[in-house]
Amino acid sequence: MAKLNVNGRVVEVNASPDTPLLWAIRDHVGLTGTKYGCGVAQCGACTVHLDGVPTRSCGITLGSVTETQKIVTIEGLSPDGNHPIQVAWRALDVPQCGFCQSGMIMAAAALLAEKPRPTDEDIDAAMTNICRCGTYNRVREGIHRAARGLSG
Amino acid sequence: MNHIRTSRRSLMQAAGALVVGFHIAPRGALAQAAPANATPEINAWVVIHPDDRVVLRMARTEMGQGTRTGLCQMIAEELHCDWSKISTEYVTPGQSLARNRAWGNFLTAGSQGIRQSQDYVRRGGAAARIMLVQAAAARWGVDAATCTAKDSVITHTPTGRTLRYGEVAGEAARLSPPAQVPLKEPREWTLIGQSVPRLDTADKTTGKLIYGSDLKMPGMLVAVPRRCPVFGGKVRSFDAARVAGMPGVKHVVQIGDYGVAVIADTFWQAKTALDALPVQWDGGENARIQQADINARLTEGLNATEAFVGNSHGDARAAIAAAPRKIEAVYSYPFQNHAPMEPMNATVVWTPTRCDVWCPTQNGEAALVATAQAAGLPQTQCDVHRVDLGGGFGRRTTHDWLIDAVLIAKQVPGVPIKTMWTREEDMVQGRYHPITKAKMTAGLDANGEITGLHMRISGQSILSFVFPNALQNGRDPVQFQGLNAGGTEGAIGYTFPNLLIDHAMRNTHVPPHFWRGVNHNQNAIYLECFLDEVAHATNQDPLALRRKLMANHPKHLAVLNAVAERIGWGSAPPAGVFRGIAQQMGFGSYVAAAAEISVNAQGQLKIHRIVAATDCGVAVNPKQIEMQVEGSFVYGLSALLHGECTVKDGAIEQTNFDSYPVLRMEEMPKVETIVMPSGGFWGGVGEPTIMVAAPAVLNAIFAATGKRIRDLPIKDQDLRRA
Ligand code: FES
Ligand code: FES
Numbered sequence: 001m002a003k004l005n006v007n008g009r010v011v012e013v014n015a016s017p018d019t020p021l022l023w024a025i026r027d028h029v030g031l032t033g034t035k036y037g038c039g040v041a042q043c044g045a046c047t048v049h050l051d052g053v054p055t056r057s058c059g060i061t062l063g064s065v066t067e068t069q070k071i072v073t074i075e076g077l078s079p080d081g082n083h084p085i086q087v088a089w090r091a092l093d094v095p096q097c098g099f100c101q102s103g104m105i106m107a108a109a110a111l112l113a114e115k116p117r118p119t120d121e122d123i124d125a126a127m128t129n130i131c132r133c134g135t136y137n138r139v140r141e142g143i144h145r146a147a148r149g150l151s152g
Numbered sequence: 153m154n155h156i157r158t159s160r161r162s163l164m165q166a167a168g169a170l171v172v173g174f175h176i177a178p179r180g181a182l183a184q185a186a187p188a189n190a191t192p193e194i195n196a197w198v199v200i201h202p203d204d205r206v207v208l209r210m211a212r213t214e215m216g217q218g219t220r221t222g223l224c225q226m227i228a229e230e231l232h233c234d235w236s237k238i239s240t241e242y243v244t245p246g247q248s249l250a251r252n253r254a255w256g257n258f259l260t261a262g263s264q265g266i267r268q269s270q271d272y273v274r275r276g277g278a279a280a281r282i283m284l285v286q287a288a289a290a291r292w293g294v295d296a297a298t299c300t301a302k303d304s305v306i307t308h309t310p311t312g313r314t315l316r317y318g319e320v321a322g323e324a325a326r327l328s329p330p331a332q333v334p335l336k337e338p339r340e341w342t343l344i345g346q347s348v349p350r351l352d353t354a355d356k357t358t359g360k361l362i363y364g365s366d367l368k369m370p371g372m373l374v375a376v377p378r379r380c381p382v383f384g385g386k387v388r389s390f391d392a393a394r395v396a397g398m399p400g401v402k403h404v405v406q407i408g409d410y411g412v413a414v415i416a417d418t419f420w421q422a423k424t425a426l427d428a429l430p431v432q433w434d435g436g437e438n439a440r441i442q443q444a445d446i447n448a449r450l451t452e453g454l455n456a457t458e459a460f461v462g463n464s465h466g467d468a469r470a471a472i473a474a475a476p477r478k479i480e481a482v483y484s485y486p487f488q489n490h491a492p493m494e495p496m497n498a499t500v501v502w503t504p505t506r507c508d509v510w511c512p513t514q515n516g517e518a519a520l521v522a523t524a525q526a527a528g529l530p531q532t533q534c535d536v537h538r539v540d541l542g543g544g545f546g547r548r549t550t551h552d553w554l555i556d557a558v559l560i561a562k563q564v565p566g567v568p569i570k571t572m573w574t575r576e577e578d579m580v581q582g583r584y585h586p587i588t589k590a591k592m593t594a595g596l597d598a599n600g601e602i603t604g605l606h607m608r609i610s611g612q613s614i615l616s617f618v619f620p621n622a623l624q625n626g627r628d629p630v631q632f633q634g635l636n637a638g639g640t641e642g643a644i645g646y647t648f649p650n651l652l653i654d655h656a657m658r659n660t661h662v663p664p665h666f667w668r669g670v671n672h673n674q675n676a677i678y679l680e681c682f683l684d685e686v687a688h689a690t691n692q693d694p695l696a697l698r699r700k701l702m703a704n705h706p707k708h709l710a711v712l713n714a715v716a717e718r719i720g721w722g723s724a725p726p727a728g729v730f731r732g733i734a735q736q737m738g739f740g741s742y743v744a745a746a747a748e749i750s751v752n753a754q755g756q757l758k759i760h761r762i763v764a765a766t767d768c769g770v771a772v773n774p775k776q777i778e779m780q781v782e783g784s785f786v787y788g789l790s791a792l793l794h795g796e797c798t799v800k801d802g803a804i805e806q807t808n809f810d811s812y813p814v815l816r817m818e819e820m821p822k823v824e825t826i827v828m829p830s831g832g833f834w835g836g837v838g839e840p841t842i843m844v845a846a847p848a849v850l851n852a853i854f855a856a857t858g859k860r861i862r863d864l865p866i867k868d869q870d871l872r873r874a
Contacts, residue, residue: 033359
């Protein structure tokens, strides 16, 4: 049986090794904040952090992830929903339908971790997630806002 | 505040009660599953708990457009309740049916969530307040007229005594509703018109919001379906035995005569088995249809003698024939998928006497009708429990996917079955933005003034597919969105000396449907780009030409002037940057846009800035309107730049976001929103600005390159300077 380290907890997953990590997380670990939008690594709705790196979980299989690799999902991004990105998101009312937002937030949080004061170009390059409701401008504003907060 | 959690909890309780109930007493369990039965309901819209929590009931659906917050603002404006105590709950269409449609229309489309229900939801709030005040006055033995209500507290003004709403809710609920329910004047509003934060944001930032695809029920299985890829085609045969032994697979079923589904423990198991399932399809005649055939049929319609007239005055044909100069151009707009972020899904429990569904729908009542029909049960033995939508854009006003889910679940009685479409299924089994072409012809006099305009539209009618009964002697009035001679929905903003707008209906086997903005999208491109062509051909400024034609249309003109002024029309743009402009009226609102773009030597387009103005009469929540406007540009620019579905051998060729690209962050321009409510009417905001996005940019592209793009999407057309 495969073991995954999700949000600081090691869980056993009884699924075939070719199951995409996305579905292992959703259907076996039982965390549904990570979304399915395309299944072909196009939309980013399934973004999680794998050892801190934003990763499209539909594009890697359960079998390729080891117990030592730390997976963080939207549920584990912060203990109380107060990661600076989440705070900025609420302040600006970023989400519309919200379906893409777990992935957006995970991608944005990873960007901030790497570049505490990202430029617009950094944001364009890092934020390739799809949002059909059209929250892009507020996502950009939210990242800048969180960055300002982070660097005081 | 805990808005979504309430509805989720009642949903999951409902699910639990229901499933337990199978083995005991389904009907009793289901009655319990109805939300809020035991709590003091003041009226259909307002429930007040003893601890002062206010639950407002929603018939319309939240799909990201802010309807939940807007509706609460309207009810609370009159209810005078404590805003921080509000949560919301979806009523079911079954409850509404049982109470003589107490909640009115459930349809959430056409940008009408707010504007069509604003009157009766405000009255619902006001009536509840009157009853609460009456109950307090009765308890004190005083005249209700001497009491006031604010922030969920009733005060007897002469004595200063107070009672909380929660303390009198039980008594208020037993009073008969007031005969007279006066509403505040707009100038008295304190909540409507305010940019209050959305009620439902928090759970969307933590992954806690439960969408239809996230639902879990005890014993639930997951079905992944596939229909014949050719619309109208059938299943010839499939070999279930080949996949029956695969991991997790429980059943392989047929859907009607057109589809198959694998039911397994999990989505991935079902999908894996479905991909391995040998299926023989019979596409029939339709399997021979190619995109070129459809295009040819539309082209033929451009010159057909028979056509339905949408707007006509004077004699446009004669004026054009007599004109010394003529300008003609043919435009086209492709099939497009809605592609909401969340693929279609529905969770269904069917028994021989009862069918319950949990699904994201834009129209609960229509979903109930579809459920009952597919379930083979009366509507009174079915119900639809709604969840928030992962995007709708019109796709979730129709319920083909729900019917399939019921037909699947019916084959496994008593077991909750969550049917989930793959993105690929969602792409090829869509209900598409209709395909049309238009031939625009203008007659010009010696001074270059328009003497007559003929706009011939050729293409698909949505109504003839969706509601054939709504056709008017065969004519589809929806075709002429934004082009009507008058009316409050979508009136043309120009007066031409002679005008003819007509439609040669050319339907295809590809099912069309309503879509964000829908027929406005192409109608605005056709008219606004063609007027731009006329302006350039006659050496007139595009804004000046429009102003001449708009003297009788002050509201249209006001928004156009507003964007022109903000973008600096008439002053030189930054070096290398070019401007375009467009206006249109739709969904009861007046909108205009101005765009600034550049095209580099390689023909690469960059949209720098868009200014959009909206006059929606009454602006319930200006910040929500800004968000809707920004969102509509994403959707509209996505359609302009990338959106195209094409037909090969009768089926849609595009299968995922790799072959059906959509707008991403780096392509998104800055959007400046001007909200300029002129009062006196309730226009929509979710859609109108989408219709001016494309023509403003296309006109700017012409200014930049001298190239007139007449066929959408821009995609891989060569934009290098002509
Ligand atoms: S679901 Fe993984 S990128 Fe779309
Ligand atoms: S908020 Fe709906 S898809 Fe992004």
